[in-house]
Amino acid sequence: MTGLDYPGDVLGFANDLTDAERAKLSQLRAYLDENVRPVLVERWERGESLADFRKPLAGLHLLDDPSVLQADGSLRPLYRGFVTLELCRLDLAMSITYGGQVGMFRTLVHAGGSPEQIAAWDPGILDFTFTGCFALNEPDHGSDVAGGMATTARRDGDRWILNGAKRWIGNATISDNLCIIAREEGGERVLAFVVPSDSPGVTRSVIAHKAAARMVHNADIALQDVVVPEERRLPRIEGFADINRAFRKLRADIAWSAAGMQLGAYAAAIDYAQRREQFGRPIAGFQLIQQKLVQMVANIAQTLALAVRTAEHPIADDVSPSLVKLIAADRLRETVALARETMGGNGILLTGDAVRFFADAEAMYTFEGTREMNTLIVGRALTGRSAFTR
Incomplete structure (x- = not known):
């Protein structure tokens, strides 16, 4: 099928897609190129959300078109x-704005919700009439949030009272619901609540002055005596083990995201190298430029291999995701830097694409666990000794 090539996928992982899957992905790419790509530069500079593209993407039925569903749905x-x-x-x-809803939020609802909650909310999650985000991190607790969560939930009859604050919450200001993770007062449980974002006592504010992921509206959330009925609690979430269980199936997305960003940066770099002439010929013909392009492709191959392996053989432990994130983020950071270098001074122009990926790689490098934390997690598994605290 034409219209869906992947320059940089030299090992041919995309060749294993079915015709129906390739057709759906071609439809997605055509929509993005025709409608979103033309506005990226201006919106990135202004830090303007891409939320208006969510419902058109939902209309493509990327996740529920019968043509791409298996026999079991x-x-x-x-x-x-x-x-x-x-x-x-x-x-x-674009991935966070769309995927934070149908990936992270939907996964938590399915993993933690009751059958009645899932039946009531899932159709709206898919068509973006029931929007939501995942709120875990706090102003003073990021990597150590599992042991230091300050947001609390107090039982009061058939309702709960939430107090605390969350920080760096993607899509929070464009979501109708906030999936708040809170520690139960007087108990040991960690609970999840789907809180309407317009509830009294909820305040959301966009974090300004970001240099990466500028079109994602990460937010600070303040919770002051927020009343949440029991039926808005996800009953199958009672601790961090349940949250980890919920997100194991999404852990491979880190590698897929890193591979996608590298492919975008490589496409910009190889196109530029073929067009840009210095010393009387295209720079693609110079050894130093070819070395950069080859290293980019090698990084893409490694990252895609991780992505495909962890997708087809789902991660069943809490250590492997840290290794995957560490490797994928390292490869991403190197690839986008090489793409920017390949384009020389023009590489710092947003119109050349590479610098967007260069800046956004810094967000990817840090979120879902910093490199340091992932190193400590893998190191503990290898040695049996924890170096988290002294």
Whole structure:
């Protein structure tokens, strides 16, 4: 099928997509290129959200079109990964704006919700009439939030009273619901609540002056005596073990996101190298430029291999995701830097694409666990000794 090539996928992972999956991905790429790509530069500079593209993307039925569903109604992990890759190949913000809803929020609802909650909310999650985000991190607790969560939930009859604050919450100001994680007062449980964002006592404010993921509206959330009925609590979330269980199936998305961003940066770099002439010929013919391009492709191959492996053989432990994130983020950071270098001074222009990926890689490098924390997690597994605290 024409219209869906992946320069940089030299090992041919995309060749394993079915015709129906390739057709759906081609439809997604055509929509992104025709409607979103033309506004990226201006919106990135202004830090303007891409929320208005969510419902048109929902209208493509990327996740529920019968043509891409298996007999049991599920999606092939490879196809789902390539959906994330396509979004990140355009821009990380587009992936977070869309995927934070149908990926992270939906996954938590399915993993933690009751059958009645899932039945009531899932159709709206898919068509973006019931929007939501995941709120875990806090102003004073990021990497140590599991042991230091300050947000609390107090039982009061058939309702709960929430107090605390959350920080760096993606999509919070464009969501109708906030999935708040809180520690139960007087108990040991960690609970999840789907809180209407217009509830009395909820305040949301966009974090300004970001240099990465500028079109994602990360927010501070303040919770002051917020009343939440029991029926808005996800009953199958009672601790961090349940949250980890919920998100294991999404852990491979880190590698897919990193691969997509690298493919976008590489496409910009190889196109520029073929067009840009110095010393009387295109720079693509110089050894130093070819070395950069080859290293980019090698990084893409490694990252895609991780993505495909973890998609088709789901992660069943809490250590492997840290290793995947560490490797994928390292490869991403190097690739986008090489793409920017390849374009010389023109590489710092937003119109050249590479610098968007260069800046956004810094967000990817840090979120979902910093490199230091992931190193400590893997190191503890290898040695049996924890170096987190003295």
